[in-house]
Amino acid sequence: MSRQMTGAKMVVQALKDQGVDTIFGYPGGAVLPIYDEIFQQNEIQHILVRHEQAAIHAAEGYARSTGKPGVALVTSGPGATNAVTGLTDALMDSIPLIVFSGQVPTFMIGSDAFQEADTVGITRPCTKHNWLVKDTETLSTTIHEAFHVATSGRPGPVLIDIPKDVQFATGNYTEKTKLKSKYQPQVKGSIEGINDLVKLMEKAKRPVFYTGGGVINSGPAASQLLRELVEATGFPITSTLMGLGAYPASGKAWLGMLGMHGLYEANMAMHDCDLMINIGARFDDRITGRVDAFSPKSKKAHIDIDASSINKIIHVDIPIVGDVAHVLEDLLKVWKSRGRVTEKEGLDKWWKQINEWRAVRCLAYKNSETTIKPQYALERLEALTKGMDRYITTEVGQHQMWAAQFLGFEDPNRWMTSGGLGTMGYGFPASIGVQLAHPDALVVNVAGEASWLMNMQEMGTAIQYKLPVKQFILNNERLGMVRQWQQLLHGERYSSSWSEALPDFVKLAEAFGAKGILCSDPKDLDDAIMEMINYDGPVIFDCLVEKHENCFPMIPSGKPHNEMLLAADADAFASGAALV
Amino acid sequence: MSALRIKKGSSSHSAYDLRSNFGDEIERHTLAVTVVNEPGVLARVIGLFSGRGYNIESLTVAEIDHEGHRSRITIVTSGTPQVIAQIKAQLGRIVPVLEVHDLTAEGPSVERELGLLKVAGAGEKRVEALRLADIFRANVVDSTLESFVFEITGTPEKIDAFADLMRPLGLVEIARTGVAALARGAK
Numbered sequence: 127m128s129r130q131m132t133g134a135k136m137v138v139q140a141l142k143d144q145g146v147d148t149i150f151g152y153p154g155g156a157v158l159p160i161y162d163e164i165f166q167q168n169e170i171q172h173i174l175v176r177h178e179q180a181a182i183h184a185a186e187g188y189a190r191s192t193g194k195p196g197v198a199l200v201t202s203g204p205g206a207t208n209a210v211t212g213l214t215d216a217l218m219d220s221i222p223l224i225v226f227s228g229q230v231p232t233f234m235i236g237s238d239a240f241q242e243a244d245t246v247g248i249t250r251p252c253t254k255h256n257w258l259v260k261d262t263e264t265l266s267t268t269i270h271e272a273f274h275v276a277t278s279g280r281p282g283p284v285l286i287d288i289p290k291d292v293q294f295a296t297g298n299y300t301e302k303t304k305l306k307s308k309y310q311p312q313v314k315g316s317i318e319g320i321n322d323l324v325k326l327m328e329k330a331k332r333p334v335f336y337t338g339g340g341v342i343n344s345g346p347a348a349s350q351l352l353r354e355l356v357e358a359t360g361f362p363i364t365s366t367l368m369g370l371g372a373y374p375a376s377g378k379a380w381l382g383m384l385g386m387h388g389l390y391e392a393n394m395a396m397h398d399c400d401l402m403i404n405i406g407a408r409f410d411d412r413i414t415g416r417v418d419a420f421s422p423k424s425k426k427a428h429i430d431i432d433a434s435s436i437n438k439i440i441h442v443d444i445p446i447v448g449d450v451a452h453v454l455e456d457l458l459k460v461w462k463s464r465g466r467v468t469e470k471e472g473l474d475k476w477w478k479q480i481n482e483w484r485a486v487r488c489l490a491y492k493n494s495e496t497t498i499k500p501q502y503a504l505e506r507l508e509a510l511t512k513g514m515d516r517y518i519t520t521e522v523g524q525h526q527m528w529a530a531q532f533l534g535f536e537d538p539n540r541w542m543t544s545g546g547l548g549t550m551g552y553g554f555p556a557s558i559g560v561q562l563a564h565p566d567a568l569v570v571n572v573a574g575e576a577s578w579l580m581n582m583q584e585m586g587t588a589i590q591y592k593l594p595v596k597q598f599i600l601n602n603e604r605l606g607m608v609r610q611w612q613q614l615l616h617g618e619r620y621s622s623s624w625s626e627a628l629p630d631f632v633k634l635a636e637a638f639g640a641k642g643i644l645c646s647d648p649k650d651l652d653d654a655i656m657e658m659i660n661y662d663g664p665v666i667f668d669c670l671v672e673k674h675e676n677c678f679p680m681i682p683s684g685k686p687h688n689e690m691l692l693a694a695d696a697d698a699f700a701s702g703a704a705l706v
Numbered sequence: 707m708s709a710l711r712i713k714k715g716s717s718s719h720s721a722y723d724l725r726s727n728f729g730d731e732i733e734r735h736t737l738a739v740t741v742v743n744e745p746g747v748l749a750r751v752i753g754l755f756s757g758r759g760y761n762i763e764s765l766t767v768a769e770i771d772h773e774g775h776r777s778r779i780t781i782v783t784s785g786t787p788q789v790i791a792q793i794k795a796q797l798g799r800i801v802p803v804l805e806v807h808d809l810t811a812e813g814p815s816v817e818r819e820l821g822l823l824k825v826a827g828a829g830e831k832r833v834e835a836l837r838l839a840d841i842f843r844a845n846v847v848d849s850t851l852e853s854f855v856f857e858i859t860g861t862p863e864k865i866d867a868f869a870d871l872m873r874p875l876g877l878v879e880i881a882r883t884g885v886a887a888l889a890r891g892a893k
Contacts, residue, residue: 250746250753
């Protein structure tokens, strides 16, 4: 039975059929018919953001914390161009999004009409795929296909550009179940590759699991299988920024995050291992450091659903193209059926070595009685919120790295951060998306003051929808990471890296109708954090921290993993002695 | 773990490792890409090459199956083996790309290109041009008292060679289609 309806109604109908409950958006001339349909129903909640970039980041937060795709709706021209940063962010971090944009009527396309932009042209390189729908008859199929593409294979953002006349016109609605998509990525890994990997695992003396966001994207089953595999083999495990929570931070095989600001033991294990098992990570340059000195003594296996990630940066010995959960299931089966063999003696020695590295205590910092150290602030946040139903988002910079180092994640989908693109301004709108998906949870955005200001207009959204998001701002009145690089690598010439004319964050919170808390004394910190947690509503927490703290360990670019800079080395490094 | 000695101007002063990791043996490969013939598909392929810094030496595209909405794009590209492998993988993940074949790697193949060359002149040069065209099996598709337009089909190298010979004989203009290629044999 075919159903006739307008294009605008089809959008809403297709969203309902896809099980969408929340969309983020901002109206404008070219999407008015769709907004009219949204007005006339109650199943789908529309969240009015204050800027289209925030709509996309909020949808990302929603998606990352639920495992479901996020949906956003923006108007033509500036609405679509404002969405570009968010789309690129989602593409880099493989976040499934379906973004609808309005377009000028088909007969006006190409005429430089009011609020016209070549949206599919502009977003082609920053989406997984996009469509300009010129005929209402094909609209519903395109929407169903869009959900399929966004969520299958390596997930990513897709965009559907809908001219206004297509929204007004009437056509047949095609059911979701009628979709026959040609896009069917391979999910099962090759059994030969899996067998080869198991053979190497049985003999490995110094193995390490190097896991990434792909484990989280693969779904909760993948994290479960990963935990089983780690416990059963007793191999150490490290993870990228994007993969935190797939294996619990309290797990005994956990080495902490790796990479440029990763833990000493994690990076050393990566450098000295004899078998590296990459599961759903992509050898990003923040991870590898100097490529030609990357883990020189190891055999490398790489499990990834995206064939183009394999051998892109690092040559691997065993490539396995497939979905993490599918591959891990087969891997466990094969390993068990061959008698659950590991090189016990070698592993014991390896763990002894790892424990020596752990003893370096690379995250140690000099605390202060009078000034809040950012690391201390995060340690206290961790201690006071541990065990709560907690979700963390971050902005980008030093605070983000400290959060990754000092907060522990026990489960997947609890940590939302902009990894690949490094988008300042991501965290606040993402926290809004997370809170909408988890209304009763504690959602904290760990922020720096400079990043936070980039999307501060979203205070309006938080207030309007009564979202008790906690903005935990580590305020050093600096662009901390930029300042750190300038100190260490640019002769202490602090070019434009301090925040002058900052607002009074407490007054700013109050101006929006939220609560503001200022804390500058370490002795008051616990009470202030508890006050933030217990307040039923959005809070801006202005935590005045040490202004010149640096984030360590640090692998300077162009250096291999075993040449990390630790806090203790930093004084000599920063004095300029090394900057001949 | 002593402080790192970093020389000024070294790549440690950059946010990126400035050394390229790739070898320098450049190979030339012909790729046959079957795509769904939908709007923007060629832009996706070209955008991939420009966006990721790959080379295009030649690119041809035409619909090959009207009812099935399929087109074939033949791309001649060059790069290190690692880059070539990456190009194929990147092409493969474009949603409307159905198949990617590396005709250079997958066995023998035939490559043909068509060129149109306008040669103007009189007297001995004109006769010589006609004689060479005959040797190259080029056809005359337009003729005036002062000019010829030759049509030549062959490998890109053959067309290069013909064009080089025509240059001193009054070559005015050249148009080339780019390479079309098929694997040899029954499959």
